[in-house]
Amino acid sequence: MLAKNSQGVYTLSSFNNFKNLIHGFSTVKFGNMKPSSPGQIAETERNLTNFLKTLGLEDPGLVKVQQIHGSKIAVVDKKDVGKGIKEADGLITRNKGLFLLVFVADCLPVLAFDPVEQIVGIAHAGWRGTLERAAENLIKVFITLGSNPKDIQIGLGPAIEFCHYEVGEDVASKFKEAGFGKSVLNSVTGKIYLDLKQANIEQLKGVGIPKENIDVSVKACTYETEEFYSYRREKEKLTGEIACLIGLKDE
Numbered sequence: 001m002l003a004k005n006s007q008g009v010y011t012l013s014s015f016n017n018f019k020n021l022i023h024g025f026s027t028v029k030f031g032n033m034k035p036s037s038p039g040q041i042a043e044t045e046r047n048l049t050n051f052l053k054t055l056g057l058e059d060p061g062l063v064k065v066q067q068i069h070g071s072k073i074a075v076v077d078k079k080d081v082g083k084g085i086k087e088a089d090g091l092i093t094r095n096k097g098l099f100l101l102v103f104v105a106d107c108l109p110v111l112a113f114d115p116v117e118q119i120v121g122i123a124h125a126g127w128r129g130t131l132e133r134a135a136e137n138l139i140k141v142f143i144t145l146g147s148n149p150k151d152i153q154i155g156l157g158p159a160i161e162f163c164h165y166e167v168g169e170d171v172a173s174k175f176k177e178a179g180f181g182k183s184v185l186n187s188v189t190g191k192i193y194l195d196l197k198q199a200n201i202e203q204l205k206g207v208g209i210p211k212e213n214i215d216v217s218v219k220a221c222t223y224e225t226e227e228f229y230s231y232r233r234e235k236e237k238l239t240g241e242i243a244c245l246i247g248l249k250d251e
């Protein structure tokens, strides 16, 4: 369940049970986190620094991804800090003191933590990334690093929900052809709505994640709440993206 803490940061309640795990989702109040032009770099860095401070992080090692709406997951370590952005849609690490970031405005942030192996991961899944099975690939990389999917805890952050995610016949048929279940697409009065969260839950269960390990934010449709940026609501006037972070504290 998604809940706001006293600092104004959203977190997933099941993830708060792990003492050495740091995670959170920013809001519009923290400002835009992703520069869409060179002129926005200083402002977004300032906003990000403020957000990190509320999580107790002062100048942490950060790795970001250049989100390309695909499904590639990059395994990163400390030597990736400050090296620029990985061309992928997900990141994974077992390095403590390394924090992974994705930026979203409607797309679904998928956070993953294996408390046994002490591995964290994050992926960004819009409809393309969901169709390409970014979340499933993230778990497959966890498995290659030694994780048992039964141990992996998943957090699905704020995203556009099916109530406001109308898709065309072309997108719908791609999901049908890719073998997604009927509950992923909802037809209402001739319109088709895509349920991103359900599509990701389905693929996570398919790679062995128990249902009870998946913490889903509900009633957090980014289109409906002005606490989050929404590409669908703001269209070409989109004013920003929120940051989604996960990492393990240095002990």
Ligand SMILES: [Zn+2]
Pocket: 160, 161, 162, 163, 164, 221, 222, 223, 224
């Ligand atoms: Zn909605």
